[in-house]
Amino acid sequence: MSFFLLKLVGWGKAAEMCLTGERVPAADAYRVGLVNHVHTRDELLHAARAMAAVMCSKNRFGLRMTKDAFNAALNGSSLEDANRMEDRNQALIIANHFSFPWD
Numbered sequence: 001m002s003f004f005l006l007k008l009v010g011w012g013k014a015a016e017m018c019l020t021g022e023r024v025p026a027a028d029a030y031r032v033g034l035v036n037h038v039h040t041r042d043e044l045l046h047a048a049r050a051m052a053a054v055m056c057s058k059n060r061f062g063l064r065m066t067k068d069a070f071n072a073a074l075n076g077s078s079l080e081d082a083n084r085m086e087d088r089n090q091a092l093i094i095a096n097h098f099s100f101p102w103d
Contacts, residue, residue: 004074008033061096065089 005014009032017024026038039047055063069085077085 059093059096062093065093 002014002018005017008014009017013032024034026035029035030038037047066089069082069089072085073082
């Protein structure tokens with residue numbers, strides 16, 4: 001995971017975090033992009049369920065294609081490969097979403 005940490009926060013901050021092993025306060029983790037949201041313990045379950053409800057309301061196939069594209073980008077695909085994948089994914093999502101008269 002240090003590979004991704006370096007890309008996210010830079011060498012200096014990543015080295016400090018890994019070499020000291022100190023906990024990262026929530027506000028700092030939010031500021032450097034390690035977390036997207038910060039909640040109190042009492043708010044956490046409600047916030048997680050609310051986000052899950054939003055995701056569950058979306059098209060499952062579209063979510064799968066988005067996750068695949070993100071994973072491909074993390075695994076070092078080129079911009080050209082990423083664009084090809086997104087073009088393919090959008091076509092698949094559209095084809096999956098609409099019913100055709102002959103179906």
